[in-house]
Amino acid sequence: MLKRIISPAIPLQRLVSYGRHNSQGLILWKYNRACRRVSTSSLATPGLLRRVQSDALKTPIALTYKDLEAFSDKLHASKSSEEQEKVLIQSAEFLRQQVPIRLAHVLVALQNLPYGANSAPSIKKVYDLYLESYESCSNFPEINTPELEKGFADLILTRLKEHLVVRNSLHNINKKYSWFTPHFSPFFFIIKKKLNDISFENISFLLQIVPHICMGLLETAEQNPMIRIEETPYLNDFVDRICHLRVSLRILLGHHIQVRWSRTGVCKDTDVSAYVEEAASDATIQCEKYFGEAPKVNINDKRKQKHFIYIPEHLHHISYELLKNSMRAVCETHPNDLKPIDIRRRGKEERGKGSKKKKKVHKLNILFFFKKKKVIVDTPQTVTIKIADKGGGIPRADMEKIWLYSYTTAVDPYGRTRKELFELLKKEAQQALNRDILMALKNTPMFGLGYGLPVARLYARYYGGDCEIFSVHGYGTDAYLHLNDLSKSKSPLIL
Ligand SMILES: Nc1ncnc2c1ncn2[C@@H]1O[C@H](COP(=O)(O)OP(=O)(O)OP(=O)(O)O)[C@@H](O)[C@H]1O
Ligand SMILES: [Mg+2]
Structure with missing residues (x-):
């Protein structure tokens, strides 16, 4: 209409x-x-x-x-x-x-x-x-x-x-870097490290x-x-x-x-569970900052698939977005079992000595499913990662909307509007330019911008994979991330 x-x-x-x-x-x-x-x-x-x-x-x-x-x-x-x-x-x-x-x-x-x-x-x-x-x-x-x-x-x-783009990677800033990564930290790091001749101060805005x-x-x-x-x-x-x-x-x-x-390209032999683990630890830092505490993440990867050609920074980004969403859902649905929102104090200090209530631990489960080349020679090797939470799920009527850019149900705990959050992102990126990278990254919002899921799915689909969300409203959500080993895939990477 x-x-x-x-x-x-x-x-x-x-x-x-x-x-x-x-x-x-x-x-x-x-x-x-x-x-x-x-x-x-x-x-x-x-x-x-x-x-x-x-x-x-x-x-x-x-x-x-x-x-x-x-x-x-x-x-x-x-x-x-x-x-x-x-x-x-x-x-x-x-x-x-x-x-x-x-x-x-x-x-x-x-x-x-x-x-x-x-x-x-x-x-x-x-x-x-x-x-x-x-x-x-x-x-x-x-x-x-x-x-x-x-x-x-x-x-x-x-x-x-x-x-420069999207978002934050809080962890391992000094170890990992990539030229094209969606996370701005490693990008700055390598520029600074290798090319001192490029001046950063001349950038009027980021x-x-x-x-x-x-x-x-x-x-x-x-x-x-x-x-x-x-x-x-x-x-x-x-x-x-x-x-x-x-x-x-x-x-x-x-x-x-x-x-x-x-001398190494963007596609690398990627240890899938190591990157998901790293994304989980980054999401935990963000979640603790917002909610005081974060749900425990169980990573269940029995086969420890090592040889998988993928772009590791993209894998990190996709799983980081999915994990942040799950953590937010768990923290908001079980506020009594997890800490209330407080940015200054961490969980233990705030709980107080007198509290005898036994804490119920809410967990996120991550499972890995692999498919190996066996019967059909051309079947690409794939891996599917399932991130399951019991964070109350998504209403059926909203299932289509979650893939829309700009759609969010989040309310900022500090009362900031969407515009203010976007402005904050811009400001923090500017700070990253001024070399205070870690601080800038920690200050970026965990949720509320409304492009986490659509961008994650876009990255996953780009290489012939996919990202699916199944949810039972009132109970929880399962996110499935399907990835293709790029070396086995014949579909063009760049369109
Ligand atoms: N695991 C989940 N459990 C419950 N609701 C979810 C879950 N994952 C996504 N959602 C819903 O989908 C909406 C869109 O998610 P999306 O990640 O795109 O945006 P966001 O988390 O609100 O903001 P940001 O772009 O900063 O991540 C969320 O606001 C939330 O309502
Ligand atoms: Mg999100």
Whole structure:
């Protein structure tokens, strides 16, 4: 119904097919007008927008895990530094041609956000940032020397840094790092560690893309009271598409950067239960901060699957989001068995000496199911992780809504609004820039932003896996995370 009342922006494809029968000038005029509504940047010149338009009509080359691996193998196999430089130049040149196409797809997807979401201030910021990236990447000269390759790698780094994303990883900051990771801590760590020549202070503001897109949705709903985000799955599909394109880009760029500097790619032999355990310990820290105490996590992994090719940071991120949700549900449903919300004090101090009540322990159970190649040769190796809680479950009527960006039932214990939470995320990320990383991470909100589940599912689906939630209202929730071993999967990683 709403779809009919409020017509979405004219899709680029339609404008272009329209142009086949009409004058080119009219299409471009309409197209430029549509873009200018989205952009506030002085970069949005008709010439640049025309280039975006034509790049968005190209299909990016799809890559598989094998392609990514071939690049790292080739680099390892090269005997002389000249050979290595040649491989790096080849990869950088491939990126130089491919990245603008993918950026153009993101730009067009942002332009086409329906219900006027494309003109929300936060979306405009995201758009301008992508436009800037597009401009610098598409203007980069053909890469045929080691100097140009180095220049391009630096450019990617700066761009990745400015497009910094989602969320927090509290743990192991000094041990784990990755160029493309969704968690901002390791990212900063490695930049600081390896590239002192890049200046951080020059960044005027730090944009976190996914929170900004969600913020843009809230602004859209504010501007137009007819729109209820929870009732617009159509809008959700658009956001999903943008986030999907974003993951592709970051893997592609992150892989090049990571292989270039540390010789290992983004996909690694991943100890699944170790990463889930780490996510559980990170979620526990967050939960203790909010609720004073956290439910115990039982990890039941008898087979201890060791050889599983995956992107470990993504596994951490997905399980961290699922575990935070379960912990919140358990703490809110059993407030008498767990500590009340208090940020300053930890559980034991507050319980007091006189308390004789025996504490009921609520647990989260994590189970692992593996499937090995046995009968059918082509069956990819998979792992399914089940996270089960008794946190009261989700009402049946809300089961569809939980996958919508911006949907949350959380009420912030400190009375902060959604906008304030988003602002906090931005501020803390800024602090991370000023080198107080751990503090900044600890201050990020545990829940209430409303994109934990949709982003987790997006990551899981990206590699042919999935994330499912089954719930019995009044009792508890089971989350199933299905993962594919990337080395066994033949489906393209990057679309
Ligand atoms: N295990 C669970 N038990 C009960 N409700 C759940 C569970 N997991 C998710 N939900 C419901 O789904 C909603 C959406 O979850 P989601 O993780 O996307 O957002 P959030 O946790 O509210 O905020 P954030 O984006 O900060 O994680 C939650 O607000 C909650 O109502
Ligand atoms: Mg959540």
